[in-house]
Amino acid sequence: MAEHGVEGYNNSGVSTQLIGDFIEVPHEKPWRYQEGDLTVTRGSAWSGPGCHDGCGVLLYTDKDGKLVKVEGDPENPYNKGRLCVRCLDVPEVTYNKDRLLYPMKRDPKDRGKDKWERISWDEAIDLVADTFLDIKEKYGAEAVVFGQGTGRDIAAYITRLCWSFGSPNYVLFLSGCACYLPRVAGMAATAGSFWVADCSQQFTDRYDNPEYKIPxxxxxxxxxxxRANSDGFYGHWVVDLMKRGMEVVMIDPKVTWLSAHSRLHLRVRPGCDAALALGFLNVIINEDLYDHEFVEKWTYGFDQLR
Structure with a gap:
């Protein structure tokens, strides 16, 4: 347990303060300030659909409160001022002429046609509630499936709705079944738990922390x-570590910026990844390069694998 209110400095010379179990790093600029004619507000953003990160952003608004631009927050230790195009394009999404702002209703006989009419929020809630209750009365609560994607803020509410409705059918579906669930299942089967690469994201002073060792x-x-910043892992951290001496082995059929800057680029033919993995295992096992104590303590089926 860290002592409350203890001040210190990290390796970058930035003042820090221990607050309970947490280290607080004061920002040079406040959470909101003026920059010319624009008001800058600091925040974090999960840009949908599909983002799992929550990068530090600076939101620029004009005198009328309109969002003018979004930039990365250089004082945020997570993304250090860098953003992907999703956050950079938030103003365009916010004010897009085709963005839905109100509930819309369409007659079922016009399915597939662009024949929508605007209704009030109260009408929309009543319509959904009446439809759900009608299905429950006719077919039972189990006839309704409550589903969500991954990394969303809906989980706490949709589960309560599902259980209170009386349905046992709460599921993750769509993109989750295509990418997230197989990935997590593979991690659990091989490593025992979910994991992400260690790029010092657990320290407020990141790579300067004396407890962190560069891979x-x-x-x-x-x-x-x-490009694929998944599951709380920001891809540019790889570049950060490369600048600090980490080498990369890139296994990818394509030539990319990372493969061009890697120590080794293994251009496997599509569909041959399993053959390459088995080749690795053949060398690791036959040249006795594995951790015997770990295998004995934490694995099963090793003899069959060998």
Whole structure:
């Protein structure tokens, strides 16, 4: 347990303060300030659909409160001022002429046609509630499936709705079944739990923390982290570590920026990843390069694998 209110400095010379179990890093600028004619508000953003990160953003609004632009927050230790196009394009999404702002209703006989009429929020809630209750009365609560994607803020509410409605059918579906669930299942089967690569995201002073050791090598297999920032992992952290001496082995059929800057680029033919993995295992096992104590304590089926 960290002592409350203890001040200190990290390796970058930034003042820190221990608050309970947490380290507070004061920002040079307040959470809201003026920059010329624009008001800048600091925040975090999960840009939908599909983002799992929550990068630090600076929201620029004009005198009328209109969002003018979004930039990365350089004082945020997570993304250090860098953003992907999702956050950068938030103003365009916010004010897009085709964005839905109100509940819309369409007659079932016009399914597939662009024949929508605007209704009030009260009408929309009543319509949904009446439809749900009608289905429950005719077919039973189990006839309704309550589903969500991954990394959303709906989980706490949709589960309560599902249980209170009386349905046992709460599921993750759509993109979750295509990418997230297989990935998590693979992690659980091989490593016992969910994991992400260690790029010092657990420290407020990140790479300067004396307890952090830069990895010697990172294998990137079938993924391009500079574009695919999944499950709380920001891809540019890989570049941060490369600048600090970490080498990369890139396993990808394509030539990319990362593969061009990697120590080794293994251009497997599509569909041959399993053959490459078995080749790795053949060398690791036959040249006795594995941790015997770990295998004995934490694995089963090793003899069959060998």
């Amino acid at each position: 010697e090598t990172m294998f990137i297999w079938g993924n391009y982290p500079l």
